[in-house]
Each structure stands twice: as C-alpha cells, then as structure tokens.
Amino acid sequence: MREAFLLWAYNLGLLSLSPLWLPYLFWRALFGNLKGGWRERLGFPPKGPRGRPRVLVHTASCGEVMAALPIIRELKAVLPEAWVGLSVQTSTGYEVAKKSRASVDALLRPPLDLLLPVWLYLARVRPKVVCLVETELWPNLVLMAGRLGARCLVASGRFAKTGRGALSRAVARIALSGVEKVLAQTERDAKVAESLGAEGRVEVVGNVKFDTALSPLSAEGREALRCDLGLEGGGPIVVAGSTHPGEEEVVAEAVARLKEEFSGLKAVVAPRRVERSAEVESIFRGRGLTVRRRTRLSVGGAGLSVDVIVPDTMGELARVYAVADVAFVGGSIAPVGGHSLIEPLAQGVPVLFGPNVWNFRDVAREIVLAGAGMMVRDAEELVEGLRRVLSDEALKRRMAKSALEIVRKNRGAAKRCAGEIAKWLREG
Structure with a gap:
C-alpha cells in the first residue's frame, strides 16, 4: 500500500513538473x-x-x-x-x-x-x-x-x-x-x-572501480606508450586527466613555470570532453607551449618535439596515466566532484587533486593518509605539489608503492x- 502511494505521488510530481523537464528532454534528445x-x-x-x-x-x-x-x-x-x-x-x-x-x-x-x-x-x-x-x-x-x-x-x-x-x-x-x-x-x-x-x-x-583499474604496465610497455605518444626524450611527464574549464589554465600555468626548472618536462592534458580538445590546445599555446593533438601526431612531421600532448580520442586515459611521473585528476578544482582517482593509483602514479572530490571522498582521504598523493587548491599549490614529487625520486617511489597498495587492498x-x-x- 505504501509503495503504491509513493509511486502515484512521484508520478503526479513528474506530471506537474512536465513543462520544465519535457523541453529539456527534447533538447537532449536532439542535441x-x-x-x-x-x-x-x-x-x-x-x-x-x-x-x-x-x-x-x-x-x-x-x-x-x-x-x-x-x-x-x-x-x-x-x-x-x-x-x-x-x-x-x-x-x-x-x-x-x-x-x-x-x-x-x-x-x-x-x-x-x-x-x-x-x-x-x-x-x-x-x-x-x-x-x-x-x-x-x-x-x-x-x-x-x-x-x-x-x-x-x-x-x-x-x-x-x-x-x-x-x-x-x-x-x-x-x-x-x-x-x-x-x-x-x-x-x-x-x-x-x-x-x-x-x-x-x-x-x-x-568500490567496484578498484576492480576496473588496469594492471600496471611493465617498464617496456610504458616506454612503448611514451614513444607512441611522442614523449621521447627522458624528461619528467605530468598527466592531467579529465580536466574541466578553468582547470586547464591552472595546469598550463604550472607546466609553463616548471619547464624552467625541469629539463625536458612534458605534459599530457586530457579534457573530460574530447570535443574541447581545440579549446584546450589554444589555452596551452597561449602560455607559449608547443602543443599537438593525439590524432595529429603522425601528420606533418613525426617526431616533432612538443611540450604538451592533448589526447582527443575516447577511452585512452586510464592507460595514458602509466607514462606519468605524477598525475593531476580534474573535476576537483572545478566544482564537479572529481573523477577517477583510482586510475592513476593503479599505475603506481602519485596523484594530485583539488578539494572538490565528493564523488571520491573516501578514496581521497585514503590517498592522503597513505602518502600516495596530496590535495592542491590552486595553481600555486599545484606547482608546489608537482615540484615536490618531481624533485625527490625517493619520495616518488614511496608514493608509487603506496598507490599500488591502496588498489591491491580494495579489490x-x-x-x-x-x-x-x-x-x-x-x-x-
């Protein structure tokens, strides 16, 4: 009886609000x-x-x-x-x-x-x-x-x-x-x-997403992927994944500043929506960085030296994290709730993220407590966090070990x- 009452109450509510949701539904269906x-x-x-x-x-x-x-x-x-x-x-x-x-x-x-x-x-x-x-x-x-x-x-x-x-x-x-x-x-x-x-x-x-995480790539696999992405050269690599508007500017500032300190530093920046790839490319070019989209790596000069790669195809990010020395996960400085912190952990990569991680609140807490990553609130803190990891090889190894242990015990x-x-x- 109670379920029947709730069912009809819910549907009466839907009916009364239909002038609001029907136009939105048609718009999403068409565009x-x-x-x-x-x-x-x-x-x-x-x-x-x-x-x-x-x-x-x-x-x-x-x-x-x-x-x-x-x-x-x-x-x-x-x-x-x-x-x-x-x-x-x-x-x-x-x-x-x-x-x-x-x-x-x-x-x-x-x-x-x-x-x-x-x-x-x-x-x-x-x-x-x-x-x-x-x-x-x-x-x-x-x-x-x-x-x-x-x-x-x-x-x-x-x-x-x-x-x-x-x-x-x-x-x-x-x-x-x-x-x-x-x-x-x-x-x-x-x-x-x-x-x-x-x-x-x-x-x-x-969390089932610990079971979805890819197994860590071997050293040979990571090197092959670096070459495939045009990231040869041996310099440190930062991967920023699932970024949202406003976050690319933060990452661009950090990369531009740290290139002066770390020779050969390169970045891979994967926006949450691949249709924003051209926009993201423009943001990094505006900081004086050379940028190339993933699908254009083999066009107009293989082996071209670039500072930033923008993956513009779906489904690559979980694997791309494997090439990183350190990762930043987006949707976390922007008020979105955060995206998968588990994917970089599964590759043994230290992970940085912003304060807005309510979708992964408990995972974020475990990361910080285990020493597998840290929270950053703005460009200044992102620069400092990246600098801290990239300048201390022993710290990076400890963070990587902690990252893999978090994934292992949560499967x-x-x-x-x-x-x-x-x-x-x-x-x-």
Missing part, C-alpha cells in the same frame, strides 16, 4: 547525449529469452558502465547461463559499453522513468533481478519491477550527493522503498542510505556484488 535508442526508451526493447535467469543492469554514463562491467564479468564466471542486459542512458556511455560488451547479452537503452514506458519495457525483458549501479535510483523502474516480480538491488551504491537537497532525498527515498538490498561503497554511503529509509538492508562491499567489490546477484538468480 545532447540522449540521441538514439528511442524505441527502447519508449518501452520496446528486444524481448528477454525464455528459460534463462535474466538480470537487467541499469547505468547512466561512462562511470557507471565501467563500474558495471566487472560485476557482469564476475557474474558470468559464476553463473554463465545468466542472461545480462546492460542499459545505458547516455550516448557516450553507450559507446564505451559497445567497445567492452564481451560479457553482455544485450546492450540496451533504459526506458524513460514514466509508468507506461517502464511497464512495457519490463514486461518485454522480464528480469528476475534489476541491478542499479552506483547512484541510478529511478523510482518507477524500481517500484514497477517489484510489482512485476523482480528483485532490486543497488550495486556499489554511492550516496554522497543523494543526501543533499530535499528533492534528491525524496526521490531516493521513494526508490529505496522498493530496493531489497543496498551494497554500498563505504560506511558513509551506508549511513546516508539508512537515513533514506534502507535500514537493515545495507551492506558495505567497497574484490565486484565479486561480492556478483555473488549477491547470482544467489538471487539461483533462488528464482
């Missing part, structure tokens, strides 16, 4: 990252096969897709007969999933979180389990799945932002009322989930999430 897949979004995905235990794994974009993939791989390892549908909301996330879908039986778009599309969608897929990854709490999807006999869980749940704001808390509370189990990343996430009504249904399993969350899903599928 934004919701292009394509509208047959599925309106409730008509391919039908799920009969005779196999079926799970629908629901994600939003690249980050959640990367978190979902190791869970799916572990699930297939313990229950190979399981049928796995992976739903991805954004176009960028969908492209990432297409490149990595070896363990996925069907790559789908999710339904709009409206009653009719959700009902039609679930009636065709007929999952036994619906797995929501990280923060994707969609009330209609969760509550309708329960009414159609599916069991719902949140895998690698992250609730740092969910706890902010009355509206987000209300939506999360409605969705969590239909969730049978929350597998949270941290104790902090577990406490927020419990405050939103999930008491007695929460377990801390860790295993994907197996725990997959085990819970497999248990439910076997129970029928």
Whole structure:
C-alpha cells in the first residue's frame, strides 16, 4: 500500500513538473547525449529469452558502465547461463559499453522513468533481478519491477550527493522503498542510505572501480606508450586527466613555470570532453607551449618535439596515466566532484587533486593518509605539489608503492556484488 502511494505521488510530481523537464528532454534528445535508442526508451526493447535467469543492469554514463562491467564479468564466471542486459542512458556511455560488451547479452537503452514506458519495457525483458549501479535510483523502474516480480538491488551504491537537497532525498527515498538490498561503497554511503529509509538492508562491499583499474604496465610497455605518444626524450611527464574549464589554465600555468626548472618536462592534458580538445590546445599555446593533438601526431612531421600532448580520442586515459611521473585528476578544482582517482593509483602514479572530490571522498582521504598523493587548491599549490614529487625520486617511489597498495587492498567489490546477484538468480 505504501509503495503504491509513493509511486502515484512521484508520478503526479513528474506530471506537474512536465513543462520544465519535457523541453529539456527534447533538447537532449536532439542535441545532447540522449540521441538514439528511442524505441527502447519508449518501452520496446528486444524481448528477454525464455528459460534463462535474466538480470537487467541499469547505468547512466561512462562511470557507471565501467563500474558495471566487472560485476557482469564476475557474474558470468559464476553463473554463465545468466542472461545480462546492460542499459545505458547516455550516448557516450553507450559507446564505451559497445567497445567492452564481451560479457553482455544485450546492450540496451533504459526506458524513460514514466509508468507506461517502464511497464512495457519490463514486461518485454522480464528480469528476475534489476541491478542499479552506483547512484541510478529511478523510482518507477524500481517500484514497477517489484510489482512485476523482480528483485532490486543497488550495486556499489554511492550516496554522497543523494543526501543533499530535499528533492534528491525524496526521490531516493521513494526508490529505496522498493530496493531489497543496498551494497554500498563505504560506511558513509551506508549511513546516508539508512537515513533514506534502507535500514537493515545495507551492506558495505567497497568500490567496484578498484576492480576496473588496469594492471600496471611493465617498464617496456610504458616506454612503448611514451614513444607512441611522442614523449621521447627522458624528461619528467605530468598527466592531467579529465580536466574541466578553468582547470586547464591552472595546469598550463604550472607546466609553463616548471619547464624552467625541469629539463625536458612534458605534459599530457586530457579534457573530460574530447570535443574541447581545440579549446584546450589554444589555452596551452597561449602560455607559449608547443602543443599537438593525439590524432595529429603522425601528420606533418613525426617526431616533432612538443611540450604538451592533448589526447582527443575516447577511452585512452586510464592507460595514458602509466607514462606519468605524477598525475593531476580534474573535476576537483572545478566544482564537479572529481573523477577517477583510482586510475592513476593503479599505475603506481602519485596523484594530485583539488578539494572538490565528493564523488571520491573516501578514496581521497585514503590517498592522503597513505602518502600516495596530496590535495592542491590552486595553481600555486599545484606547482608546489608537482615540484615536490618531481624533485625527490625517493619520495616518488614511496608514493608509487603506496598507490599500488591502496588498489591491491580494495579489490574484490565486484565479486561480492556478483555473488549477491547470482544467489538471487539461483533462488528464482
């Protein structure tokens, strides 16, 4: 009775706010990252096969897709007969999933979180389990799945932002009322989930993104990648990953100043959105630095000496961190919440980041406590942090060792999430 009331309250709220969200939805469908897949979004995905235990794994974009993939791989390892549908909301996330879908039986778009599309969608897929990854709490999807006999869980749940704001808390509370189990990343996430009504249904399993991290490249692999990126010469290398507007200027100032102190210093600067590559290139040229985009390295003079490389293709950053002597992770000076601090750690690279890391708050704290990295607030602190690491080889080695140890001891969350899903599928 309570779930039915919450379901109708949520949908009445959606209806009353439709003059606000409908134009935004159409704009994103035409010009934004919701292009394509509208047959599925309106409730008509391919039908799920009969005779196999079926799970629908629901994600939003690249980050959640990367978190979902190791869970799916572990699930297939313990229950190979399981049928796995992976739903991805954004176009960028969908492209990432297409490149990595070896363990996925069907790559789908999710339904709009409206009653009719959700009902039609679930009636065709007929999952036994619906797995929501990280923060994707969609009330209609969760509550309708329960009414159609599916069991719902949140895998690698992250609730740092969910706890902010009355509206987000209300939506999360409605969705969590239909969730049978929350597998949270941290104790902090577990406490927020419990405050939103999930008491007695929460377990801390860790952050699945530690399981997505690439294994460290060998010395030979790193050297080959340096040559491939046009970074020959033996000087120190700084990699700034997933940067946002305002952060490139900070990095450009730091690189320009440190080039005077460290002979042969080069930088790789990867903006969060590759379509900003030309803009980023211009920022560094404005500081008197020679810049070349990744896709143009073989055009107009191989072996051309450059100060800065701008990767302008998707999916390279996790591997590119391996060439770094020290890394800066973006979205952290800009008020975005931070991007993956785990990727450079996995390559044994000391990592610097800004104060806005609420998406990785516990990882950031562990990095600082273990001595694997440090927080910097502006260009001056970034210069000082980079200088400190690059000028002290013994310190850099200690930080690298600590980085690898953090990753080693935090692996295993994907197996725990997959085990819970497999248990439910076997129970029928």
